[in-house]
Amino acid sequence: MNFREILDKVENNIKGKSNLGKLEEKGSDPFKILIATVLSARTKDIMTEKVTEDLFKRYNTPELIATANLGDIEHIIKSIGFYRVKAQRIIDISNILIKKYNGIVPNNFQELVELPGVGPKTANCVLVFAFKIPAITVDTHIHRIPNRLGWIQTKRPEQSEIALKELIPKENWLRFSRLFVKFGQQICKPFRPKCNICPLESICQKDFTMEKELREKRKKTKEKKNFRIKQKMRVG
Numbered sequence: 001m002n003f004r005e006i007l008d009k010v011e012n013n014i015k016g017k018s019n020l021g022k023l024e025e026k027g028s029d030p031f032k033i034l035i036a037t038v039l040s041a042r043t044k045d046i047m048t049e050k051v052t053e054d055l056f057k058r059y060n061t062p063e064l065i066a067t068a069n070l071g072d073i074e075h076i077i078k079s080i081g082f083y084r085v086k087a088q089r090i091i092d093i094s095n096i097l098i099k100k101y102n103g104i105v106p107n108n109f110q111e112l113v114e115l116p117g118v119g120p121k122t123a124n125c126v127l128v129f130a131f132k133i134p135a136i137t138v139d140t141h142i143h144r145i146p147n148r149l150g151w152i153q154t155k156r157p158e159q160s161e162i163a164l165k166e167l168i169p170k171e172n173w174l175r176f177s178r179l180f181v182k183f184g185q186q187i188c189k190p191f192r193p194k195c196n197i198c199p200l201e202s203i204c205q206k207d208f209t210m211e212k213e214l215r216e217k218r219k220k221t222k223e224k225k226n227f228r229i230k231q232k233m234r235v236g
């Protein structure tokens with residue numbers, strides 16, 4: 001199976017689009033895609049979708065967000081994690097875009113990662129979903145799934161990005177980035193992946209080393225915590 005066939009199989013077995021995919025489909029401008037990506041960090045897609053909708057009803061340009069009341073933005077996005085930090089970040093980003101880029105989102109990786117709170121993952125998402133520039137958006141799903149499949153053996157997302165760029169032909173990067181996030185949310189989930197309905201089951205090595213290591217780490221943390229509690233109880 002080549003990569004195009006793999007992506008066809010995945011596409012035929014997942015439903016719907018990610019929040020960024022929906023924004024892209026609506027023809028949303030790069031600013032909305034950038035802000036939605038910043039807000040999505042460590043947050044479920046469904047929550048990000050709701051808050052971005054609410055936010056953009058009132059504040060949908062760099063000028064409007066830059067001059068918004070911080071408390072008001074915090075109130076609108078308060079249902080997502082780290083909302084205080086994120087509210088300040090989107091105000092800071094908007095100010096920089098106005099001062100440095102005439103309110104226009106830059107379309108290159110280097111300038112994007114210089115914006116506050118914009119790391120490689122966010123920058124790549126903006127390149128893919130806002131500008132259709134080939135990139136690999138390594139989030140938790142895109143780091144995990146190729147490791148399970150046995151395509152790569154990496155410990156960190158940055159390593160996965162490099163390894164995947166070497167492995168996947170560039171013409172498939174955009175589709176891969178768009179599809180594998182949904183694939184990770186619906187089929188190859190972090191816990192209890194649905195291997196029985198997976199279209200890639202026949203080519204998957206089911207390497208769950210990453211999950212085993214995570215479980216071990218959690219077990220050790222729990223043991224240490226319990227040990228400290230016991231020690232305290234003895235002292236008391």
Ligand code: SF4
Pocket residue numbers: 145148149187188189193194195198199200201204205206
């Ligand atoms: S077979 Fe299971 S582990 Fe492999 S890609 Fe499919 S869902 Fe993920």
